[in-house]
Amino acid sequence: MAPAKTSSAAMLGLGAAGWLSSGSLFVSPTPPRAAELSRYAPQATAAPAAGASQGFAPGVRCSILGVAAVTVAAGARRVARRATQDELKKQVGYKAVDDYVKSGTVIGLGTGSTAAFAVERVGQLLKSGELKDIIAIPTSIRTKEQAESLGIPLATLDTHSDLDVAIDGADEVDPNLNLVKGGGGALFREKIVEMCAKKFIVIVDESKMCGGLGPGFPIPVEIVPFCHEHTMREIAKLPALAGCKPVLRLGDVANNKPDGDKPAVTDNSNYIVDLVFETPIKDAVAAGEQLKNTVGVVDHGLFTGMTTACIIAGSDGISVKEA
Ligand SMILES: O=C(CO)[C@H](O)[C@H](O)COP(=O)(O)O
Numbered sequence: 001m002a003p004a005k006t007s008s009a010a011m012l013g014l015g016a017a018g019w020l021s022s023g024s025l026f027v028s029p030t031p032p033r034a035a036e037l038s039r040y041a042p043q044a045t046a047a048p049a050a051g052a053s054q055g056f057a058p059g060v061r062c063s064i065l066g067v068a069a070v071t072v073a074a075g076a077r078r079v080a081r082r083a084t085q086d087e088l089k090k091q092v093g094y095k096a097v098d099d100y101v102k103s104g105t106v107i108g109l110g111t112g113s114t115a116a117f118a119v120e121r122v123g124q125l126l127k128s129g130e131l132k133d134i135i136a137i138p139t140s141i142r143t144k145e146q147a148e149s150l151g152i153p154l155a156t157l158d159t160h161s162d163l164d165v166a167i168d169g170a171d172e173v174d175p176n177l178n179l180v181k182g183g184g185g186a187l188f189r190e191k192i193v194e195m196c197a198k199k200f201i202v203i204v205d206e207s208k209m210c211g212g213l214g215p216g217f218p219i220p221v222e223i224v225p226f227c228h229e230h231t232m233r234e235i236a237k238l239p240a241l242a243g244c245k246p247v248l249r250l251g252d253v254a255n256n257k258p259d260g261d262k263p264a265v266t267d268n269s270n271y272i273v274d275l276v277f278e279t280p281i282k283d284a285v286a287a288g289e290q291l292k293n294t295v296g297v298v299d300h301g302l303f304t305g306m307t308t309a310c311i312i313a314g315s316d317g318i319s320v321k322e323a
Pocket residue numbers: 110111112113114115168169170171180181182183184185186187190
C-alpha cells in the first residue's frame with residue numbers, strides 16, 4: 001500500500017492559529033511524549049523525536065494549516081509560546097467535528113484524552129444549535145458518560161449500525177495511517193464502532209506519528225480471562241509477532257502502567273495484554289489476522305486499512321493526511 005497523502009481538499013480546513021487566536025486556551029502541566037510514555041509504557045523504547053523524525057514516509061506531503069503557537073498577554077507585552085500537548089489535542093478534536101460532523105448524522109465517539117475534546121465540541125455545537133439531530137454511538141462507558149453529561153443523544157450499533165463518521169484518537173500512526181489503539185483499554189468497542197463508519201477520522205498530536213508500529217507503544221490485545229496465561233503463551237508463538245513480550249495489564253484499564261495488583265478489566269469484562277516490541281512489526285495485517293485467529297483473543301489494537309483521514313497537530317500547525 002502506498003503511503004498516505006495529503007489532499008488539497010484536506011488543506012482547506014480551519015488552521016490552528018485561527019481558533020487559538022479566538023481565545024481558546026487549554027493549559028496543561030503535562031509535557032509531551034515523555035509523560036505519555038511513562039503513563040502508558042515504562043518498558044517501551046522512546047518514540048521518535050518531533051519534526052523530521054516523525055515517521056513521515058519520503059514523498060509524503062503534509063499541509064501545514066496554521067501555526068500552533070499560543071499568544072498570551074503578559075502585562076503590556078504579547079508573548080508567543082508553543083502549544084501544550086493538551087492544546088494540540090484540543091485543536092484536532094475541535095477541527096474534526098467542525099470539518100466532518102453535519103446535522104442529521106450518526107457519529108461514532110472515540111475514547112481517550114484526544115477524543116474527549118471532540119465529544120466536548122459536539123456537545124458545544126448541539127447546545128449552541130449549530131448542530132442538530134445528531135445521534136452518537138460511544139466507544140466506552142467513559143465516553144458514554146461524558147456524552148450524557150453534555151446532552152448528546154446516544155444509541156448503540158444494535159439500532160444504528162450505519163455511521164456517517166467516527167472520530168477517535170490513536171496511540172501510534174504509521175506512514176500508511178495504520179494505527180495502534182487501545183492504550184485506553186477500549187479497543188474492542190472502538191473497532192466494532194469504527195468499522196461501521198463511512199469515514200473514520202483519526203485525531204492525534206504529532207508525538208503519535210511513527211515510522212513503524214510496535215516499538216514506540218505496546219500493542220494492546222483484549223483476551224478473555226479464562227486461561228489467559230495460556231492465551232498469552234499462544235500469542236507469543238505467533239510468527240508475525242515474533243519477538244514480542246506479552247505483559248498482562250494490571251490496575252487501571254485506561255492505561256498500561258502497572259498501577260495495581262489485579263488484572264485490568266475492560267468494559268466487556270475481559271483482560272488486556274500489552275505486546276512489547278523492540279523492533280517494528282514487519283506485517284501489521286498478518287499480525288492482526290494471526291491474533292484474530294487465536295482462540296481466546298477478542299480483538300487487538302492494530303487498526304489497519306481503516307483510516308479515512310488523520311488530523312495531526314504539531315508545533316508547526318495542523319496537517320491532514322488522507323489514506
Ligand atoms: O485507543 C484509545 C483508547 O482505547 C485511544 O484512542 C488512544 O489510547 C489514544 O488516547 P489519547 O488520546 O488519550 O492519547
